[in-house]
Amino acid sequence: MPLSQTAVIRSRRVVLPDDERPADVLVQDGLIARIAAHGSLAVEGARLADLGDTALLPGLVDTHVHVNEPGRTAWEGFATATRAAAAGGVTTIVDMPLNSVPPTTTLAGLEAKRKAVEGRAWVDVGFWGGTVPGNLADLEPLHRAGVFGFKSFLAPSGVDEFPHLEPAGLETALAEQARLGALAIVHAEDPAELAAAPHQPGPRYRDFLASRPAGAEVAAVSRLLAAARRTGARAHVLHVSSAAVLPLLRRARAEGVEVTAETCPHYLALAAEHVPDGGTAFKCCPPIRDEANREALWEALAAGEFIAVVSDHSPSTPDLKLLPERGGSGDFAVAWGGIASLQIGLPAVWTEARRRGHGLADVAGWMSAGPARLVGLDGRKGAIAVGHDADLIAFDPDGEFTVHADELQHRHPVTPYEGRVLTGVVRRTWLRGRVVDVTGEPFGTRLVRPGTAAAEEGGPGR
Ligand code: ZN
Numbered sequence: 001m002p003l004s005q006t007a008v009i010r011s012r013r014v015v016l017p018d019d020e021r022p023a024d025v026l027v028q029d030g031l032i033a034r035i036a037a038h039g040s041l042a043v044e045g046a047r048l049a050d051l052g053d054t055a056l057l058p059g060l061v062d063t064h065v066h067v068n069e070p071g072r073t074a075w076e077g078f079a080t081a082t083r084a085a086a087a088g089g090v091t092t093i094v095d096m097p098l099n100s101v102p103p104t105t106t107l108a109g110l111e112a113k114r115k116a117v118e119g120r121a122w123v124d125v126g127f128w129g130g131t132v133p134g135n136l137a138d139l140e141p142l143h144r145a146g147v148f149g150f151k152s153f154l155a156p157s158g159v160d161e162f163p164h165l166e167p168a169g170l171e172t173a174l175a176e177q178a179r180l181g182a183l184a185i186v187h188a189e190d191p192a193e194l195a196a197a198p199h200q201p202g203p204r205y206r207d208f209l210a211s212r213p214a215g216a217e218v219a220a221v222s223r224l225l226a227a228a229r230r231t232g233a234r235a236h237v238l239h240v241s242s243a244a245v246l247p248l249l250r251r252a253r254a255e256g257v258e259v260t261a262e263t264c265p266h267y268l269a270l271a272a273e274h275v276p277d278g279g280t281a282f283k284c285c286p287p288i289r290d291e292a293n294r295e296a297l298w299e300a301l302a303a304g305e306f307i308a309v310v311s312d313h314s315p316s317t318p319d320l321k322l323l324p325e326r327g328g329s330g331d332f333a334v335a336w337g338g339i340a341s342l343q344i345g346l347p348a349v350w351t352e353a354r355r356r357g358h359g360l361a362d363v364a365g366w367m368s369a370g371p372a373r374l375v376g377l378d379g380r381k382g383a384i385a386v387g388h389d390a391d392l393i394a395f396d397p398d399g400e401f402t403v404h405a406d407e408l409q410h411r412h413p414v415t416p417y418e419g420r421v422l423t424g425v426v427r428r429t430w431l432r433g434r435v436v437d438v439t440g441e442p443f444g445t446r447l448v449r450p451g452t453a454a455a456e457e458g459g460p461g462r
Contacts, residue, residue, distance in 0.1 A: 006046040007433065009392065010038060013055035015360045017369060017383050025056065027390040030432035035386060051394050054427055057364050058384050059091025059123075059391030060346060061371040063148070064238065064262065064310035066338065067093070070116045071101025075316045076411050078120040081342060083438040084409035086122040088343035089426040090311075091391035092372075092381055092448060093123060097130030097151050098162035099314070105130040105162070107141045118445050122436055124391070126375065126448040128185065131173040132163050139176050146449030148375040149183030151238070154220045155191040158285070158337060164191070167223065174233035183375075184228070185236045188245070189286055190219035201333035203278035203324070208332035212287045214242035221245045225252045228259060236374065237261040239312045241286035243296030246305055260307040260374060263297055265348040266339050268309065270294075270416060278330025280321045282416040284312065285337040298356060301366065308371040311345045314338025318414050340415055343408045347422035350397065354423060360397060376450045390433035399425030409438060 007027045014023035014035070022038030026046070034041070062085065068075040085093050095113065097104035104110050104127055117125050129147035131139065139150060152173060153164035165173060177184045193216035200207040221237055225248060228235040237245065240263045252259050266284065271291045275282045282288055300306060316336035322328030328335075341348065346367060353363050364383075372382025380389050403420050405413035429436045434443060 005433065006043060007049060008041045008043060008046045009049045009051065009056055011051040011056040012038065012053050013360070014384060015055055015057045015364050017361070017385065019361050020055065020359065025384060025392070027430070027433040030390055030434075032384060032386055032388050032390050035384065055360055055395045055397055056384065057089070057360060057393050057395050058368040058382055059393055059429065059431070060089050060367045061092045061377065061382050062090045062310050062313070062342065062345070063094040063308060063371040063375055064096065064264070064312045065093040065342060066096045066099045066314040068099045068315075070112055072099055075099065078117045078125070080409060080411040081313070082120070082122040082125065082442070084343040086429045086431070086436040086438050087409045087426065089346050089393040089395060089429055090342060091123050091393070091429065091431050092126065092377070094126040094128055094148055094375060097128050098157055099159055101161060103130050103132070103162045104128065104142070104147065105132050105135045106138045107145055110142060110145055110147065114447060117447070119442065121445040122438055122442045123431055124446045124448050130162060131165065131177075131184075133165060133169050136172060136176055139173075139182070140180060143180045143182050148450055149185050149236070150177055151185045151187070153187045154223065155187070155189040155194055155216070157187070170224070171227050171231065174227050174231040174235070178231045178233040183236055184233050185238055186224050187239070188220035188224055188237050189216040190223065193219045199333065201331055203330035203332065205272060205275040205277055205279065205282070205332065208283065209272055209287050209289065211333070212285055214244045214289065217242045217245050217286055218248065221248050225257055225259060228252075229255070229257050234258040239264050239267075239286065240297070240306070241267050241289055243293050243300060246296070246300050249305065261305065262308040262310050262374070263301065263306050264310060264312045265341055265345040266416065267297055268294065268301070269348040269352050278324040279416070280323055280328070280330055280332060280335035281414050281418070282339070283321070283332055283335050283337045284314070284339045298352070302358070306366065306370070307374050309345075309349055309366040310371055311341050313340055313342035315340035315410060315412055315414065318412050321414055323414065340410050340412065341417065343410060344403060344415070344417055344422065346395070346426065347401070347424035348417060350424035351422045354397070360395070377448060390430055392430040393426055394428040396425045396427055398423070401425055
């Protein structure tokens with residue numbers, strides 16, 4: 001297919017950065033060339049896609065995805081993850097540095113990732129680097145090679161090849177990242193608080209919840225904020241599960257610390273009260289907490305306290321989830337901690353957002369513009385705006401569907417949303433102006449890096 005095809009996409013609900021309105025969107029050479037009054041554009045040679053009342057949204061930018069390839073491709077992989085992304089309206093993913101082998105903690109690790117993704121991506125892909133004990137000298141080469149920042153853990157990560165940072169290591173790593181101007185993204189749970197919590201293995205969710213208390217998040221975030229204050233590093237708190245950390249973040253921002261935070265669809269759509277005993281598909285760390293906490297997260301989201309809502313898609317093979325329905329023990333203490341939701345994050349959030357009176361522009365802000373801003377891609381991604389990549393989705397906000405894991409594009413049919421009726425259906429996805437067909441071939445892998453979305457096409461080279 002030629003790159004230069006021209007199309008007019010018409011919808012009575014085009015979701016622009018501030019609100020939605022009827023409009024025609026002209027797509028040329030993969031970019032949004034013009035936004036005009038509904039029904040006004042007649043461009044010679046342009047194909048018309050009239051969506052009627054189906055909304056046109058910017059494609060989602062999901063900055064928290066564990067693809068696990070190379071090394072643990074049995075868990076997910078670029079082909080399956082990016083097909084799931086496209087089917088779910090996500091047009092850019094940024095891959096986390098761990099659970100793949102090697103992890104993205106060295107330049108060689110990044111090159112292995114870039115080689116693995118070649119020819120296997122249905123959406124645009126970028127990479128985070130990782131900070132682990134002993135790789136301080138690797139940060140600058142990774143930064144120069146175009147990672148979006150560096151992830152670290154303050155407590156054990158769950159995989160041996162990605163150890164966590166002790167307090168002194170965190171301080172040194174943040175100082176180096178401040179020097180580089182790189183964003184420090186952090187899994188904030190405190191190992192001492194986790195060790196001090198009661199540990200009762202078994203299938204009861206309340207036992208698991210007690211083993212990962214909110215205090216572990218609070219202690220880790222306050223340690224991170226203190227280190228960010230001393231070093232001047234820009235910090236981002238990943239997957240905030242407990243609303244108890246929000247006052248700390250507010251105070252730090254008021255004091256001039258550059259800190260942002262994200263939360264995830266499962267913390268907004270699910271609550272501990274709904275998790276069945278043995279329901280290890282719901283296990284993630286930090287954990288899904290109670291209803292009151294969930295409501296507090298929604299209030300914070302509405303108040304603009306989270307820059308992004310991103311999936312933290314972190315699947316494993318079904319056997320590692322120890323699912324009782326597959327003969328597993330359902331033991332929360334042992335099951336892999338990670339939720340697969342890349343394809344259904346948008347409807348999961350929209351279902352709840354709409355119920356609370358939010359509009360599509362709010363959701364696009366949380367799931368598209370916000371994450372694009374987090375990684376500095378906001379000049380090219382995350383909004384329907386002239387000059388942006390024509391990454392778009394046709395989204396039926398009134399459509400409903402029942403989640404069946406085996407109908408999703410994820411590699412494995414495991415999801416905590418199984419059997420739930422969600423509102424909002426992605427009807428079509430455009431990547432840089434072209435309709436994505438997940439049953440067909442990918443267009444050619446495009447890797448994104450800071451500052452530009454159009455750095456590379458057709459391969460992983462520079
Ligand atoms: Zn994660």
